[in-house]
Amino acid sequence: MVELAGLAAFVLGMHTLIGVYSSALPSGEQGLEPTMGDPVVIPFTLHPRNVGFLEATITVSISMVAEGDQVLATDSATVTIPAGGAAPVDLELRIPAGQFQQHMGDPDLSWVTDIKVTTLYDLISFGNTVTASGGS
Amino acid sequence: MSGNERPRAVAAALITLILFVGVPYVLPSIIPADIAELLAQSGVDIQEVIKQIMILGAFTAALTLVKGFIGKASRVSLLISVALNVASLVFMVALLGVGDLGSLGLTSFTVTAEGTTSHIVMDLRAFIYFTVIIVGLRVVESYMEWSDARVAAMPPGRIPP
Numbered sequence: 262m263v264e265l266a267g268l269a270a271f272v273l274g275m276h277t278l279i280g281v282y283s284s285a286l287p288s289g290e291q292g293l294e295p296t297m298g299d300p301v302v303i304p305f306t307l308h309p310r311n312v313g314f315l316e317a318t319i320t321v322s323i324s325m326v327a328e329g330d331q332v333l334a335t336d337s338a339t340v341t342i343p344a345g346g347a348a349p350v351d352l353e354l355r356i357p358a359g360q361f362q363q364h365m366g367d368p369d370l371s372w373v374t375d376i377k378v379t380t381l382y383d384l385i386s387f388g389n390t391v392t393a394s395g396g397s
Numbered sequence: 398m399s400g401n402e403r404p405r406a407v408a409a410a411l412i413t414l415i416l417f418v419g420v421p422y423v424l425p426s427i428i429p430a431d432i433a434e435l436l437a438q439s440g441v442d443i444q445e446v447i448k449q450i451m452i453l454g455a456f457t458a459a460l461t462l463v464k465g466f467i468g469k470a471s472r473v474s475l476l477i478s479v480a481l482n483v484a485s486l487v488f489m490v491a492l493l494g495v496g497d498l499g500s501l502g503l504t505s506f507t508v509t510a511e512g513t514t515s516h517i518v519m520d521l522r523a524f525i526y527f528t529v530i531i532v533g534l535r536v537v538e539s540y541m542e543w544s545d546a547r548v549a550a551m552p553p554g555r556i557p558p
Contacts, residue, residue: 263534267527384523390516 274381275315281342281378282387285309285319285350299358303334307350311326311342318342321350324393325375327364337375368395406465410458417480421447424425439506439517446496448459469546478539482532488527493521501525 285307296302303325311317322337333353342348364370377388421490425433438445464477488497494500502522508515 262533267524267531271524324474362500381523386518388518388520390518392514392516393513 273314274385275314277307277315277317277380278378278387281309281317285376300355301358303354310347311361315380316343316346320377322375323352325354326371328375333360354355355365402465407461409440410462413458420450420451439508441495449491457484475543479536482535486528486532
């Protein structure tokens with residue numbers, strides 16, 4: 262009986278983790294639409310859905326990094342999504358216009374996106390930190 | 398020992414061999430090439446994972462078989478019960494750690510493709526802790542069953558130590 266409860270928790274937990282994570286990934290090519298000014302504002306919106314049967318918490322952070330370790334801008338947000346629900350995650354990077362002009366198109370510029378999903382009363386988690394190179 | 402226990406033990410050992418030795422043996426040939434490549438890029442040694450599962454499967458099958466042929470009241474029976482429970486814990490750790498027994502459920506791997514690096518971290522330690530508790534309880538249960546079997550196997554009038 263206890264083993265069955267553990268197996269059920271494992272299946273439900275993994276289903277929720279994978280479901281929320283995969284729905285948070287942007288579908289197709291999503292171009293950047295910066296709002297020019299000073300600072301330049303680059304908005305990002307993700308639309309994670311929780312198709313699982315357990316409440317899940319998703320933490321998303323995005324950073325613009327130059328020359329490997331110089332963080333030009335970063336933002337993060339955490340939302341809790343009930344089972345069967347959805348919650349948008351809005352982020353924006355604010356970069357001084359001078360730095361934006363200097364680094365856009367720079368091949369050493371990279372985007373670091375961190376998506377972490379926790380569920381089963383925060384007992385289990387799945388996280389993926391994606392570092393994409395290229396400034397265009 | 399009842400007459401049914403030996404055929405049962407043989408059947409259980411055979412099923413264990415098929416599931417945990419036979420199926421993993423043929424698994425590499427049926428994994429799609431793109432998934433195998435992705436696993437190789439991520440640093441997951443799928444051959445090592447399969448080897449660990451097969452060793453545990455063969456070990457478990459052998460113990461299951463031996464257990465069916467010895468008396469329940471013997472010390473060897475108790476030792477085998479404990480070993481089977483520990484084997485199930487090791488199996489869980491190997492499975493959740495994708496072959497890395499030392500990770501104890503906190504697994505990470507990195508995939509690099511076309512200028513993009515993904516560092517994936519899975520924290521499934523809660524299930525390892527849960528399994529440790531279950532295995533502990535099952536070891537206690539095995540001891541109590543062995544203790545009862547010892548009492549039952551004693552000649553009438555003997556007081557158990």
